[in-house]
Amino acid sequence: MSESSDQSNQFSFEKEKAIAKSFSTRFQWEMILIGLGQAAIWLSLWPLVLNGFLDLSIGFVIASLCACFAYLPSHEAQHGNYSRGNPKLRWLDGLVGHITLVTLKFPYHILRITHMKHHAYTNDPEKDPDYANAHNTSVFKVIKNTLDGTTVQYDKYLEVFQNDNAFVNSFHKAIPLALFYKAAPLVLVVIFPFETLLLWWLPAKIGTVYTTVFFSYYPHLGTSTGRYQSTRFWSHWMPRFLNHSMQLHFIHHLHPSIGHYDEPKAIEALKPFLVAKKVPGADQIPERITLNPLIKV
């Protein structure tokens, strides 16, 4: 038997999948706590600020932090990682997915269906809804375009996937909520102008920029198409605990059912497979990921 055939047997997809599966069974209680917790804290800011118990500037800081924590719990829900295929628990995916996104003012159904397409067509310029963010020329342009809303091209992807009934139906299902998220700040701002600006609109913008930069841009920067080539291992000056460990996002693209907080251990176990399959940056992955901040100055 040749050396390459030995290697392909040693690092077969079946073996990789079996290891990944062993990290895909735990109940993701931390994400549920973060998702529902941040939404509850954000909601409680309104009566606290309006009744003078909390200064608006402090409320703004807390609301912005809540917005930065808002997306990931919904992301786990989008992949069904709370129910894990159990139809009796599917309500939990919907509950956490919807409630946590109130802070960001995004409808869950639209984010879920566009995210599924992002996984299916990562880095495809025509079919990947995140392409405009992931392949921008600089982080400043990503920030500008995200603030501007010009990277949200829902009309384009409705046209691209017009023959995909599940995609179109999910979009239509989300329209009432999308309209509510458009109208609610416009009504609230007339009654509570500064509170609407600093507790909802601006924090939602900050949270969306944070999510786009660390979830869409950095993990896919300079990558191409293909299962093992579309996402990379990266590191920079910021400890990974401040950017939701998005240095490890590549393992999510390979095995989306691995829970977010189980990814470090899964990468440690799968590292030989990742190096053998030439995942971008895999040779830079340290032996120990758990509690490692992965700083690179």
Added chain:
Amino acid sequence: MVIEKILNHISNWGKFWFGLIFLGSIFNAALEKFNFFSDTPYIWVLAFGSGALIGLIAKIRGAWL
């Protein structure tokens, strides 16, 4: 049909309405905070007019920034 018309209107005129209502309300509240402007009559016209103008420019440009 009605929803489709609303969506079309929002996608065409959303920036203008956002400028008029959202930015206008913020400008109006901010101007009221300044003592210098607090006694000026029709200051709300300036506030909402500025918001509408910014929204209209964004609509024509097709982008806010």
